[in-house]
Amino acid sequence: MLDNKNDDIFLSRWINGELSPEELDEFQSHPEYKHFAKIKAGSDALDLSDYDIDTALSNIKSAKSNSIENHKKPVIKLWPYAAVAASIAIIFGLFFFNTNDSFTSSYGEKLAVTLPDGSEMILNAKSEASFDKDNWENNRTVSLDGEAYFKVKKGSRFTVTTKNGEVTVLGTEFNVQSQSDYFAAVCYEGKVSVSNTNEETILTAGKGYQKIAKSSSVSWTFEALEPSWINNISSFRSVPVKYIFKELEEQYNITIDTKGIDTSIIYTGTFPNNDIDVALKTVFSTLGLQYQLQDDKTVVLDK
Amino acid sequence: MSDSKNSTCDEQAFDNFFKSHAKLLRSYLYYKFGDLDQAEDIVQDSFIKLWSNCAKVPLDKAKSYIYTVATNLGISIARHQQVKFKHQNYITQRKSDVTNESPEFVMLEKEYMEKLKNAIADLPERQREVFLLSRIDKKTYREIAELSNVSVKAIEKLMHKALLSLRKKIGNI
Numbered sequence: 001m002l003d004n005k006n007d008d009i010f011l012s013r014w015i016n017g018e019l020s021p022e023e024l025d026e027f028q029s030h031p032e033y034k035h036f037a038k039i040k041a042g043s044d045a046l047d048l049s050d051y052d053i054d055t056a057l058s059n060i061k062s063a064k065s066n067s068i069e070n071h072k073k074p075v076i077k078l079w080p081y082a083a084v085a086a087s088i089a090i091i092f093g094l095f096f097f098n099t100n101d102s103f104t105s106s107y108g109e110k111l112a113v114t115l116p117d118g119s120e121m122i123l124n125a126k127s128e129a130s131f132d133k134d135n136w137e138n139n140r141t142v143s144l145d146g147e148a149y150f151k152v153k154k155g156s157r158f159t160v161t162t163k164n165g166e167v168t169v170l171g172t173e174f175n176v177q178s179q180s181d182y183f184a185a186v187c188y189e190g191k192v193s194v195s196n197t198n199e200e201t202i203l204t205a206g207k208g209y210q211k212i213a214k215s216s217s218v219s220w221t222f223e224a225l226e227p228s229w230i231n232n233i234s235s236f237r238s239v240p241v242k243y244i245f246k247e248l249e250e251q252y253n254i255t256i257d258t259k260g261i262d263t264s265i266i267y268t269g270t271f272p273n274n275d276i277d278v279a280l281k282t283v284f285s286t287l288g289l290q291y292q293l294q295d296d297k298t299v300v301l302d303k
Numbered sequence: 304m305s306d307s308k309n310s311t312c313d314e315q316a317f318d319n320f321f322k323s324h325a326k327l328l329r330s331y332l333y334y335k336f337g338d339l340d341q342a343e344d345i346v347q348d349s350f351i352k353l354w355s356n357c358a359k360v361p362l363d364k365a366k367s368y369i370y371t372v373a374t375n376l377g378i379s380i381a382r383h384q385q386v387k388f389k390h391q392n393y394i395t396q397r398k399s400d401v402t403n404e405s406p407e408f409v410m411l412e413k414e415y416m417e418k419l420k421n422a423i424a425d426l427p428e429r430q431r432e433v434f435l436l437s438r439i440d441k442k443t444y445r446e447i448a449e450l451s452n453v454s455v456k457a458i459e460k461l462m463h464k465a466l467l468s469l470r471k472k473i474g475n476i
Contacts, residue, residue, distance in 0.1 A: 012462030015437075016444070032470070039469050042419045043438045048333070051326050056343070057318060060350050190340055202383050 002030060015040055055154075062137055063156040102130035105146075107253030108273065110229075115142075119158070120151040124177075124229050125273070126250035147177040149227050152190075164211070165196030174203075175227045181213040182243050188226055212240065228270065235270040244271075244283060252276045256299045261289065311365050312357040320365055321350055328373055330440050331450060334432045336377045337388035337424075345380075349373040370450065388424035388431070415473075422472035430465035433458055 002010055013019055014027060014036070027033055103123060105111040111123040116136040123129060127146020132139065140158040142150075151173045152158045160167045162178035172190025177183070185194045187203040194201045194209050199217065201209055211217040220237065228235045234247050242263035245256045251273045269286060271279040280299065284291045290302035311317050325346055332342035349372040353360060360368045423431060436442045436450075444458045 009456070009459035009463050011466040012444070012459040015462065015466065035470055035473070035475070036466060038415070039419065039466065039473065042416055043423070043434070045416070046420070046435075046439055048330060048439060049339070051329055051343075053322055053325055056325060056347065057321050060321070060347055060354070063347070063351050202380065204384060 002027060002032060011036065059155050101133045102128065104128045108251050115140075117153050117155060119153045122149045122230065124148060144176055144178060146179065147175070147229070149173070149175045149230060165194060168193045168195070172205075173226070179243065179246060182210075182239070183212075184208065184210040186222070186227065188224075208237075210237070210239075212243075229273065232273040233270050234273055237268050238266050239268075241265045241267045241287065248279060248283065252279070254293075254297055254299060257301070260301055261287075310357060311353055311360055311362055316362060317354065317357070320362065324366060324369065325350070327440060327442070328369060330436065331370070331432070332373055332377055334435045335374070335428060336381055339389065341377075341380065345373050345376045348376060390420040390424040418473055419469070422469045425472060426465055426468055430461050430468060433461040434465040434469075437462060 004010070014024070019027065103111055103113050105123040105125055105127050108125050110125065111127075113121045113123065113129070115121060115131065116133055117140070119140075121129060121142065124147040127144070127148055129142050129144045129146075129148055131142045138156075140152075140156060142148075142158075142160050144160050144162050148160075150158075150160065152169055158169050160176050162176065162183065164178045164181065164183035167174065167176050167185050169190065169192040172192055173188040174190075174192050175184075175186040175188070177185075183196065185192065185203060186208040187205055189205050191202060191204045194203060196211065201217070201219070203209055203219075206221050206223060208220050208222060209217060210219075218238070234251065236244055236247075240263060241261070242258070244267050245258060245263065248254065248271070249256055254276075265287065267283075267287075269282065271282045273279070276293070280291060280293065291299050292302055293299055311320060328349070329339075329342050329346050332345050333339045336342065349369050352372050353365060353369055423434065426434065432451075433447055436447050437444070444455050444462070448455045448458045
């Protein structure tokens with residue numbers, strides 16, 4: 001019975017319907033009974049969302065088809081296929097010179113690209129991304145220089161490589177920024193793994209990662225649902241001011257003369273990507289600097 | 304490799320094995336580590352690992368192999384990040400066609416369900432695992448005991464404790 005301290009499996013027998021009729025009768029008149037009955041009824045109403053087992057299996061198949069080739073299959077058998085593949089490749093090569101698709105956004109431009117599996121990539125200004133369209137099913141890898149926001153369809157591993165490090169996911173939304181020696185990744189949904197030569201970090205939704213040159217990396221948390229630049233606002237968080245100048249130059253196609261400015265000052269703030277006057281004013285006045293825009297091209301300091 | 308029917312390298316055998324074990328493995332990992340998306344990723348990675356080691360793992364060892372690999376993956380991820388059990392991941396379902404619903408349940412309010420979910424999320428890992436495998440996945444105590452290599456009695460004790468903890472946590476509502 002419930003009050004018997006020695007019976008330490010009474011409730012598990014009850015919830016499994018293993019009590020004798022007498023025991024059950026007795027338990028039902030116990031004041032505690034209704035509370036436990038409620039727990040049972042409530043937990044029986046819980047369920048897990050459905051698991052699409054066929055999709056899950058085909059994801060595994062696409063991931064493992066890579067490894068099959070180095071697993072078995074004698075080399076000789078591949079020859080006829082290779083020959084056919086090669087001739088097809090030559091014929092198609094005449095029409096499509098480059099199977100490596102690459103996209104480049106210019107100054108102040110945003111570019112939305114739909115990847116072969118329906119995943120989305122939005123490039124920020126002055127960024128370049130390329131991927132192998134034909135081998136996409138086996139190898140979801142994008143090379144990136146600049147900044148881009150990704151909405152990845154669930155499936156096999158998806159990798160963004162940059163010269164500062166790699167970001168790997170299975171299906172999620174995230175932002176990657178890699179400029180000279182500045183590297184940042186921000187995760188908006190699901191989770192991503194960020195790795196560079198020294199370390200590997202897992203980011204869950206609402207977490208960011210940033211590494212500048214040789215200094216140690218920092219992480220932070222936030223609540224936004226997508227990066228601000230999608231809505232024409234550039235934002236920075238504890239970043240040396242030289243990267244802010246670089247972003248201004250890329251958004252507005254201008255040159256900033258940094259002579260006499262300490263470009264290692266740490267800056268946190270935002271500026272709009274569609275109004276150069278407001279943008280320059282926002283950045284320079286917070287730094288306490290007087291400036292002038294010459295011929296819409298060059299920003300110089302007022303001495 | 305001598306008997307391909309009993310080898311996980313046989314594609315048919317692998318598919319069948321996946322279909323009969325993936326779902327429960329996913330539930331098990333979710334209850335244990337608290338994140339359904341992560342559980343699905345781990346299921347995928349573990350089966351890929353099984354495939355690449357298929358020559359070494361006969362079919363009758365595959366189940367315990369896959370649970371060991373998956374649990375280790377889960378633990379190594381958990382070491383990097385403390386996951387709070389995400390009770391939003393599972394759904395509440397009113398089974399209107401079930402007639403043996405107790406009258407108490409009909410009166411249960413959303414508030415009670417929230418309280419119950421929170422209480423389950425706060426259970427110690429092993430109690431939660433046993434409680435949910437039994438109540439959601441409808442696994443018998445024997446089947447649950449086999450998953451984690453302990454006695455049926457131990458599972459029954461955990462279930463009893465889980466119910467007492469839930470009762471204490473929920474209070475009189």
